Amino acid sequence: MSYEQKLMQMKKQLKKSSSIDSVGLTTTVKKPPSPSYERRWLASGLLKEENKYGIVYKRIIEYPLNYVHGEIELSGLKTSIMKWHLSKEDHPLSPEPTKPIMFFDTETTGLKGTGTFIFLMGFIEETEKCFRLTQYLLPGPDHEAAFLYATRLWETPFTIVSYNGKSFDIPQVETRWILNRKTLPPLLTHDHIDLLHGSRRIWKGEMDRFKLPMIEQQQLGFFREGDIPGFMAPIIYQDAVKNGDPELLMKILFHNEWDILSLVALYIRATNLLLKDESGHSAISQTNIGKWFADLKSYKRSKHILENTVDKYGNQHPITFLHLGFIYKKEKDFQNAVEVFSVAVNHLEGKERIIAYEELAKLYEHRLLQLHNALNATRNGRACILEATELTERFKSRSEISFKKREMRLLKKIFPGETQKPT
Numbered sequence: 001m002s003y004e005q006k007l008m009q010m011k012k013q014l015k016k017s018s019s020i021d022s023v024g025l026t027t028t029v030k031k032p033p034s035p036s037y038e039r040r041w042l043a044s045g046l047l048k049e050e051n052k053y054g055i056v057y058k059r060i061i062e063y064p065l066n067y068v069h070g071e072i073e074l075s076g077l078k079t080s081i082m083k084w085h086l087s088k089e090d091h092p093l094s095p096e097p098t099k100p101i102m103f104f105d106t107e108t109t110g111l112k113g114t115g116t117f118i119f120l121m122g123f124i125e126e127t128e129k130c131f132r133l134t135q136y137l138l139p140g141p142d143h144e145a146a147f148l149y150a151t152r153l154w155e156t157p158f159t160i161v162s163y164n165g166k167s168f169d170i171p172q173v174e175t176r177w178i179l180n181r182k183t184l185p186p187l188l189t190h191d192h193i194d195l196l197h198g199s200r201r202i203w204k205g206e207m208d209r210f211k212l213p214m215i216e217q218q219q220l221g222f223f224r225e226g227d228i229p230g231f232m233a234p235i236i237y238q239d240a241v242k243n244g245d246p247e248l249l250m251k252i253l254f255h256n257e258w259d260i261l262s263l264v265a266l267y268i269r270a271t272n273l274l275l276k277d278e279s280g281h282s283a284i285s286q287t288n289i290g291k292w293f294a295d296l297k298s299y300k301r302s303k304h305i306l307e308n309t310v311d312k313y314g315n316q317h318p319i320t321f322l323h324l325g326f327i328y329k330k331e332k333d334f335q336n337a338v339e340v341f342s343v344a345v346n347h348l349e350g351k352e353r354i355i356a357y358e359e360l361a362k363l364y365e366h367r368l369l370q371l372h373n374a375l376n377a378t379r380n381g382r383a384c385i386l387e388a389t390e391l392t393e394r395f396k397s398r399s400e401i402s403f404k405k406r407e408m409r410l411l412k413k414i415f416p417g418e419t420q421k422p423t
Contacts, residue, residue, distance in 0.1 A: 037244025054146030070222030318347035357381030
């Protein structure tokens with residue numbers, strides 16, 4: 001039977017059963033026996049590791065330091081880590097220098113619930129001579145304590161790098177550890193870098209979807225061939241445990257391997273975009289990065305990035321001017337702030353344009369003391385509220401009240417002693 005036919009068979013089984021049955025766990029130290037299919041799994045290239053809780057199967061692959069994944073050479077990881085240390089930035093992607101960095105991904109039998117367990121955990125770390133991938137494979141539920149113990153997550157504090165691990169992988173590990181807490185040593189608290197959140201910050205507005213394969217194709221130049229659909233992994237694993245056939249099981253390990261290699265490449269790519277000028281930038285991603293640093297109160301770096309974006313791309317992405325205006329305003333560079341906010345109002349639309357007009361009105365009234373310009377900006381902002389069609393009622397109401405109060409105040413300043421009504 002071909003690989004494709006087997007997948008189709010399993011897909012039918014998956015449709016028949018919408019959930020995986022829960023399996024009881026042992027909380028004793030008594031070592032369970034090896035499964036009957038052990039020889040077949042070992043013959044496929046897996047290794048056997050024994051500990052005091054039972055056995056776990058594993059697969060170890062070593063890649064040369066100059067290994068290329070897609071368009072990214074993995075040797076850039078060491079340089080990336082060094083850049084973060086030298087930058088002294090307190091950033092979500094900056095690793096703790098005292099902890100080893102470990103790239104991590106899991107495969108599970110479902111998405112949630114105590115009946116869902118992890119059956120595969122993969123880790124890549126850089127050594128002096130190579131990148132070493134270690135994948136731990138669960139022989140069966142009665143070996144779960146041995147499986148978790150083998151990962152060393154109880155022994156060494158790491159900086160873990162994942163893709164959506166904060167929301168999924170790590171909570172799953174914590175749940176399984178809790179269920180084995182009477183048997184295992186306590187799980188350590190590890191630092192965590194989640195590249196899904198970083199990818200969304202960098203490429204928001206440039207990419208519509210943030211599934212890892214889309215990131216691989218558009219940002220890493222990596223295209224998977226012969227990969228299994230992710231939703232098939234649980235049924236393939238259950239089938240391999242049931243009949244002992246490791247053929248399709250190895251496809252899951254290859255899938256997990258590509259996931260983790262992509263994490264290393266993506267971390268290098270993201271670091272290069274965040275900390276140095278690199279070809280492949282766009283006005284959108286550069287602006288997103290500048291905004292991200294501003295949100296982290298790294299204003300000097302944010303200003304540098306946003307000014308470079310304006311120099312390189314002009315008004316191609318006018319929201320750049322809006323964010324740069326806030327930086328100038330914070331630095332009390334009010335003249336430059338007015339200039340960039342003025343560009344923003346001429347090229348933006350909707351909510352952002354109204355915000356830019358409000359900022360102009362504030363600067364003209366309170367900083368530059370140009371009351372007629374402040375009045376014009378206020379009235380233009382009110383007109384934009386009427387023109388815009390996609391504003392929330394809350395935003396429209398707040399902005400209208402703010403502009404109306406400002407207009408009344410400005411009219412009193414410009415025409416003191418006269419009774420004025422806002423237009």
